[in-house]
Amino acid sequence: MFRERIIRHLFLPLVAPAVLIWLYLTPKSVFGCANRGYMALAVVSLALIGAFAAAMKSKTARKRGENEAANWWIVSVLILVSPLLLLVGPLG
Numbered sequence: 212m213f214r215e216r217i218i219r220h221l222f223l224p225l226v227a228p229a230v231l232i233w234l235y236l237t238p239k240s241v242f243g244c245a246n247r248g249y250m251a252l253a254v255v256s257l258a259l260i261g262a263f264a265a266a267m268k269s270k271t272a273r274k275r276g277e278n279e280a281a282n283w284w285i286v287s288v289l290i291l292v293s294p295l296l297l298l299v300g301p302l303g
Contacts, residue, residue: 220283224265224290227258231294235302251302255294262291 231254234247242250269284297303 216283220287221290224258224261224287227254227261227291227294228297230254231297231302251298255298258291258294262288265291 231251234242234251234254237247239247265284265287269281269288272278272281272284
């Protein structure tokens with residue numbers, strides 16, 4: 212159970228920031244400048260949609276009294292919001 216939560220709430224959400232960093236490190240000649248930007252925006256958009264869904268799952272888990280499950284979903288939300296912070300901050 213704990214291993215499943217680690218995979219679901221840590222490793223899967225960490226794919227979005229990893230893809231964004233990978234896009235940042237690719238040469239411009241591979242995809243082109245504009246296409247890299249569009250792909251970065253797509254990654255951030257999908258991550259934010261996932262963050263919104265995880266926040267809703269956290270809210271419903273908290274209403275049911277499952278505080279531990281709600282805390283794991285909040286961790287997922289924080290990880291899924293990080294691509295936006297990366298795009299606006301150091302990678303922007």
